[in-house]
Amino acid sequence: MTGVPDGGDAVIEAFTAAGADYIFSSPGSEWAPVWESLARRHRDGLPCPSYLDLTHETVAVGMATGYGLVTRRGQGVLLHAGPGLLQGSVAIHGALLAGVPMVVASSESTTYGDGPGPDPGGQWYRNLSVVGGPHVLAAPFTKWANQAASVHTLPTMVTRASELASRAPAGPVYLNIPLEVLLEPWDAAPVQPVVARGTTVSSPADLAAVVALIEAATNPVIVTETVGREEGGMDALVGFATAFGIPVVEPNSAVCANFPRDHVLHAGGDLEPWVDAADLILLVNCRAPFYPPSRKPARARIVVIDDVPQRPHIVYQVLRADAYLEGGVAETLRALAAQAGPAPGRPGLEDHHAIEVAAVLAAEEKAAAAVGIDPVQVVVALRELAGDAIVVDETITHSRVVQRHLQRSQPDSYFYVQGGLGQGIAVALGVKLAAADRPVVLTIGDGAFLYNPVIPSLEAARANGLPLLIVVFNNHEYRSMKMNHLRFYPQGAAVQTGEFLGHDLSGQPSLAAFAEPFGMHGETVTAASELEPALDRALKSVRNGTTAIVNVHVSR
Numbered sequence: 001m002t003g004v005p006d007g008g009d010a011v012i013e014a015f016t017a018a019g020a021d022y023i024f025s026s027p028g029s030e031w032a033p034v035w036e037s038l039a040r041r042h043r044d045g046l047p048c049p050s051y052l053d054l055t056h057e058t059v060a061v062g063m064a065t066g067y068g069l070v071t072r073r074g075q076g077v078l079l080h081a082g083p084g085l086l087q088g089s090v091a092i093h094g095a096l097l098a099g100v101p102m103v104v105a106s107s108e109s110t111t112y113g114d115g116p117g118p119d120p121g122g123q124w125y126r127n128l129s130v131v132g133g134p135h136v137l138a139a140p141f142t143k144w145a146n147q148a149a150s151v152h153t154l155p156t157m158v159t160r161a162s163e164l165a166s167r168a169p170a171g172p173v174y175l176n177i178p179l180e181v182l183l184e185p186w187d188a189a190p191v192q193p194v195v196a197r198g199t200t201v202s203s204p205a206d207l208a209a210v211v212a213l214i215e216a217a218t219n220p221v222i223v224t225e226t227v228g229r230e231e232g233g234m235d236a237l238v239g240f241a242t243a244f245g246i247p248v249v250e251p252n253s254a255v256c257a258n259f260p261r262d263h264v265l266h267a268g269g270d271l272e273p274w275v276d277a278a279d280l281i282l283l284v285n286c287r288a289p290f291y292p293p294s295r296k297p298a299r300a301r302i303v304v305i306d307d308v309p310q311r312p313h314i315v316y317q318v319l320r321a322d323a324y325l326e327g328g329v330a331e332t333l334r335a336l337a338a339q340a341g342p343a344p345g346r347p348g349l350e351d352h353h354a355i356e357v358a359a360v361l362a363a364e365e366k367a368a369a370a371v372g373i374d375p376v377q378v379v380v381a382l383r384e385l386a387g388d389a390i391v392v393d394e395t396i397t398h399s400r401v402v403q404r405h406l407q408r409s410q411p412d413s414y415f416y417v418q419g420g421l422g423q424g425i426a427v428a429l430g431v432k433l434a435a436a437d438r439p440v441v442l443t444i445g446d447g448a449f450l451y452n453p454v455i456p457s458l459e460a461a462r463a464n465g466l467p468l469l470i471v472v473f474n475n476h477e478y479r480s481m482k483m484n485h486l487r488f489y490p491q492g493a494a495v496q497t498g499e500f501l502g503h504d505l506s507g508q509p510s511l512a513a514f515a516e517p518f519g520m521h522g523e524t525v526t527a528a529s530e531l532e533p534a535l536d537r538a539l540k541s542v543r544n545g546t547t548a549i550v551n552v553h554v555s556r
């Protein structure tokens with residue numbers, strides 16, 4: 001490679017060695033050394049991650065999150081100084097909650113123009129300084145945050161950051177790489193490639209103790225929020241549940257597809273009926289099973305199967321464990337299943353599933369007969385027309401409806417967007433980037449849609465050939481906010497006068513019209529009879545490579 005290697009090359013070399021497919025960036029002036037390195041590599045035919053220029057930090061981070069949800073591999077995210085980091089912070093926090101690994105970097109200046117090297121630019125002196133450094137800003141919503149203080153340690157800092165990010169619990173790690181470090185000459189010493197993390201599983205004695213508890217139980221239940229997040233997690237849970245004949249509850253707090261909804265052991269989404277009835281509760285990747293946290297099971301022993309049961313980013317967490325099986329969850333479930341004897345015949349084992357199936361059907365019949373477009377109808381239509389799609393969900397009051405009526409039975413077919421509102425389009429774009437051959441549907445509330453950086457997100461979809469079907473569940477309000485007000489003040493002044501603040505979105509612009517400037521397909525649906533034809537047209541558009549927005553006026 002011609003040209004003097006510098007910190008920019010070190011960053012690219014280290015991300016390449018770490019196996020990053022992409023660098024998602026919302027640019028700032030500190031990244032010229034990285035752009036120069038990429039230009040040289042492209043010119044010289046050298047390997048490097050693909051670089052995506054994005055026009056908003058939420059889009060850059062959200063896309064890294066979506067990509068990581070599907071691939072389970074960390075990517076690089078380059079933002080600008082303190083402000084870009086703060087603008088991306090909601091999405092970085094979302095990645096922390098979602099357990100998605102990534103290395104986020106931005107800069108500061110260490111010389112402010114008074115050093116011997118190239119002029120960093122007066123903005124670093126006048127506008128961009130952060131007391132303590134931008135890594136101090138990042139610390140509360142990342143797994144680990146630090147400055148990379150020298151070009152000599154920079155590649156290894158990136159390598160280590162990427163390894164830290166992918167260790168359990170996976171999540172975002174932040175590096176402050178000062179501009180002077182990026183411009184510093186680098187000796188271009190080879191960077192060691194990052195290898196996959198090792199496997200961990202409990203000792204045979206610990207496993208045998210849990211097998212004994214299971215065999216002694218007459219009414220056990222499995223509860224899981226995120227086993228589907230693990231590679232092979234859904235299959236491992238199916239193997240485990242069937243080997244021992246244990247029903248699985250996937251509570252409303254589940255954030256991905258964990259257990260096939262059509263499986264006879266899927267017992268629906270409500271743990272409450274089990275809390276006092278079960279004699280053994282197996283919490284498999286379930287960070288917060290009981291609510292309120294003091295809700296104590298009457299007689300159940302509790303086994304926690306989780307790589308990191310006590311999530312470091314959670315303030316208050318009550319698990320009531322009688323036994324822990326820590327380590328890789330999929331490996332642990334497979335190891336347990338291997339020790340199962342002949343599956344016990346538990347009377348009524350399949351009743352829970354039959355009750356759930358009947359309840360789902362009854363809700364769908366009721367919705368079909370309702371006045372206006374019931375949200376359940378929208379989900380049923382999506383299930384019927386886009387059964388093969390990956391659904392990314394950023395709805396609020398409709399999220400239970402989406403989860404329950406989509407009836408997903410495959411891993412990685414449903415992801416709930418975690419953290420603050422406004423990341424959904426970006427996360428869906430990242431999912432699409434990782435799963436190019438699958439249709440990707442974003443279900444989203446009208447309020448959530450308005451929180452998204454719509455222009456930069458749709459521009460990213462267009463520029464990078466990432467067509468999405470965006471279905472807005474539009475009730476013209478923040479319904480959740482009104483419900484919350486009524487919960488606290490059921491007979492308050494707002495009820496008496498009708499003055500409800502914090503919920504009205506009736507004056508919103510036509511959301512489907514945002515498709516037009518991007519040459520995308522937009523439709524507004526106001527009658528149930530129009531729902532399927534509209535979704536059909538939109539899906540055709542998406543299959544032909546053009547994003548579609550279907551704005552559905554729902555009845556609640």
Ligand SMILES: Cc1ncc(C[n+]2csc(CCOP(=O)(O)OP(=O)(O)O)c2C)c(N)n1
Binds near residue numbers: 394396445451478479
């Ligand atoms: C960044 C951010 N700001 C504010 C909130 C608080 N909040 C939670 S739900 C909600 C309203 C969502 O409205 P919509 O998407 O239309 O869903 P609906 O309540 O109508 O089901 C708001 C403002 C949030 N979650 N994230």
Ligand SMILES: [Mg+2]
Binds near residue numbers: 446
């Ligand atoms: Mg709404």
